[in-house]
Amino acid sequence: MRKEISDQIRDYVETAAPAISLAELAKRRTAARRSDRRALGRRPPLPRRIIFGAVTGAMVAGGAVAAGLALAGGGQVRPADVGIRLSAAMVHQVTTASNEALASAGHVFVTFSAPELAGSAPHVSGTIDITFSGHDFNAVSMLPQGPTGSTSPRRLIIRVVNGQVYTLGIVGASGRRQQWHHFSNYTESGRVVPDPRRLLRVLRPDAGFEFVGPQFIGGVQTKHLRATQLTDLPASLMSSLTFVSVMGPQRLTGLDVWVDSHDVVRQMSMTFSSRSPQGRLVWHQTVRFLDIGKPEAITAPAHYVTTHG
Amino acid sequence: MDALDVEAAAEPPAAGSAAAAFEAFFRDTEPKLRRALAALYGPEQGRDAAAEAFTYAWQHWDRLSQMANLPGYLFRVGQTLGIRRKRQPVLHEAPAWKDYEFEPALPKALSALSRQQRLAVVLVHGYGYTLREVAEITGLRRTSVQNHAERGLARLRAALGITGSSGAQRDL
Numbered sequence: 001m002r003k004e005i006s007d008q009i010r011d012y013v014e015t016a017a018p019a020i021s022l023a024e025l026a027k028r029r030t031a032a033r034r035s036d037r038r039a040l041g042r043r044p045p046l047p048r049r050i051i052f053g054a055v056t057g058a059m060v061a062g063g064a065v066a067a068g069l070a071l072a073g074g075g076q077v078r079p080a081d082v083g084i085r086l087s088a089a090m091v092h093q094v095t096t097a098s099n100e101a102l103a104s105a106g107h108v109f110v111t112f113s114a115p116e117l118a119g120s121a122p123h124v125s126g127t128i129d130i131t132f133s134g135h136d137f138n139a140v141s142m143l144p145q146g147p148t149g150s151t152s153p154r155r156l157i158i159r160v161v162n163g164q165v166y167t168l169g170i171v172g173a174s175g176r177r178q179q180w181h182h183f184s185n186y187t188e189s190g191r192v193v194p195d196p197r198r199l200l201r202v203l204r205p206d207a208g209f210e211f212v213g214p215q216f217i218g219g220v221q222t223k224h225l226r227a228t229q230l231t232d233l234p235a236s237l238m239s240s241l242t243f244v245s246v247m248g249p250q251r252l253t254g255l256d257v258w259v260d261s262h263d264v265v266r267q268m269s270m271t272f273s274s275r276s277p278q279g280r281l282v283w284h285q286t287v288r289f290l291d292i293g294k295p296e297a298i299t300a301p302a303h304y305v306t307t308h309g
Numbered sequence: 310m311d312a313l314d315v316e317a318a319a320e321p322p323a324a325g326s327a328a329a330a331f332e333a334f335f336r337d338t339e340p341k342l343r344r345a346l347a348a349l350y351g352p353e354q355g356r357d358a359a360a361e362a363f364t365y366a367w368q369h370w371d372r373l374s375q376m377a378n379l380p381g382y383l384f385r386v387g388q389t390l391g392i393r394r395k396r397q398p399v400l401h402e403a404p405a406w407k408d409y410e411f412e413p414a415l416p417k418a419l420s421a422l423s424r425q426q427r428l429a430v431v432l433v434h435g436y437g438y439t440l441r442e443v444a445e446i447t448g449l450r451r452t453s454v455q456n457h458a459e460r461g462l463a464r465l466r467a468a469l470g471i472t473g474s475s476g477a478q479r480d481l
Binding site for chain 2: 003005006007008009010011012013016017018019020022024025028029111127215216217218
């Protein structure tokens with residue numbers, strides 16, 4: 001990469017945080033106005049009253065169930081719905097829609113932090129980019145390094161094709177490639193790359209999901225949901241994606257989910273904690289679902305060294 | 310029709326000029342505020358905080374338009390929103406898309422800087438804003454901005470393994 005550092009900074013910021021449009025502000029402003037009206041108990045002007053009144057009446061009659069239809073039925077989210085708890089049917093709708101959308105193929109981008117003492121600044125993080133198609137996977141892991149370690153990226157690629165496992169390590173800033181290895185006798189290929197779709201199992205009614213508010217994720221309008229009952233959720237399953245589970249027993253202390261207008265999960269964010277002699281350790285994991293349902297071709301590498309292990 | 314025009318059409322007649330004034334302010338200030346908050350809180354949360362700050366300004370334009378340093382005020386509004394949302398520890402991360410043209414380690418290296426260093430490096434070195442401009446919006450002293458920019462750039466270059474002085478002092 002030979003570009004000036006200033007050019008790179010601009011490229012990064014402008015692509016990751018694109019310009020805000022007046023149209024986007026107008027949408028946000030309209031949403032804020034509706035929220036204000038409800039908070040103040042005012043009636044909206046006459047032309048809107050008929051539609052608005054019908055919705056309000058339905059909410060009064062049906063309570064959270066009616067609001068749930070708007071939330072789970074893919075309607076526009078409203079800030080005034082904040083705090084509404086999703087019914088079992090609504091959670092089921094999200095689970096079903098997400099499972100169907102991700103059944104064939106998809107792509108997830110996982111970011112995670114290594115354990116840090118509670119209250120201290122995060123200093124170590126890593127990423128895993130997983131593409132999946134059926135039972136084939138390609139996972140590119142950017143392994144975390146401590147603040148005193150080399151800044152050179154350490155990447156590991158694991159590919160599972162037709163139950164066969166292939167790995168490739170890439171070390172150093174130059175991206176020097178090593179040889180692909182094929183593990184011919186590995187019988188548990190399903191455990192080499194955790195299936196991101198397993199995370200959908202935590203979308204359960206007993207998690208007590210509440211509507212937090214609307215939010216744009218990657219340019220897509222989503223509904224932000226937060227789990228309020230975490231004790232019965234499988235923390236080890238959720239942390240298995242980034243192998244955080246090998247660090248010992250942990251407790252799930254936060255779970256947020258963002259779903260789009262089709263009730264398909266777009267992002268999940270989790271926080272775990274555990275005790276250590278130094279204090280409470282905290283680590284985080286965010287899973288972003290991309291290219292949902294987009295066909296992916298995952299093929300075995302052309303050249304590799306077979307290891308009978 | 311622009312979205313602002315749609316909104317303006319629903320406003321009382323006097324609001325038309327106010328909408329135009331806000332639009333001019335928005336077009337002038339949006340890039341700097343978005344970039345500053347994106348530097349502080351990461352591109353996603355920072356952009357969102359900037360959008361909410363501008364929404365707030367639009368809602369309260371009658372009152373806020375009289376302020377002497379409205380960009381600086383909105384920067385603080387955005388900071389409040391950004392702090393509230395700062396649940397995710399990874400502020401800057403390698404993006405999911407594959408065809409970007411910057412060093413993959415850049416986001417992580419930015420995260421490793423202090424907040425003020427990150428802010429100064431992005432605005433001063435990344436975009437060429439003057440020390441005075443950055444000082445106005447952030448409320449820092451010019452000498453502080455300069456120190457943060459210099460130290461931050463040195464750390465960033467070291468983290469990325471860049472040697473030589475090309476571009477190091479250019480924007481100051």
